[in-house]
Amino acid sequence: MPFDRLIQAMDKWAEHHPDQDVLAQIGGGQYVPSHMRSTRMLSPSEFRNAVGACAIVVAHAGMGSFFSCMEMRKPIVMLPRYASRGEVTTDHQVRAVHWLRNKPGVYVAMAEDEIVGAIDLALNAGSVDVGDFRRFASELFLKKIRQFLVQ
Secondary structure: OOOHHHHHHHHHHHHHOOOOOOEEEOOOOOOOOOOOEEEOOOOHHHHHHHHHHOOOEEEEOOHHHHHHHHHOOOOEEEEOOOHHHOOOOOOHHHHHHHHHOOOOOEEEOOOHHHHHHHHHHHHHHOOOOOOOHHHOOOHHHHHHHHHHHOO
16 A cells, blocks of 8 residues: 655655665655655565665564564664555554564654654664564564565
């Protein structure tokens, strides 16, 4: 489902930070950014390469994004989608960020106006030391995510 609210907030951030190279995966949204690079969709391998090359990731509160970032030790800023806005069918992402918000490397913005502060924190944090990543998920689950990402 489109997440124009996040793309618009990031485009505004990119406008005020022209020295930063920002890439957005915008999916089927209506809004097309003018201050950052964008693509409709990245393949799983392109996504993995983009995460590996970036300083931080700003994303919806999807578990796939979280696991990818933690595995590659990248800070992630998460903005949940809301059912009341028609961005998802349930508020599972709100519950996810409440569970994730105190994990190393996770910075939560509950609304667009909190993204700038969360990005600043994430950029200043550097790489994430999550220790043994298996404490977040079983090895079998991580294997399945890796297989999906390299397709």
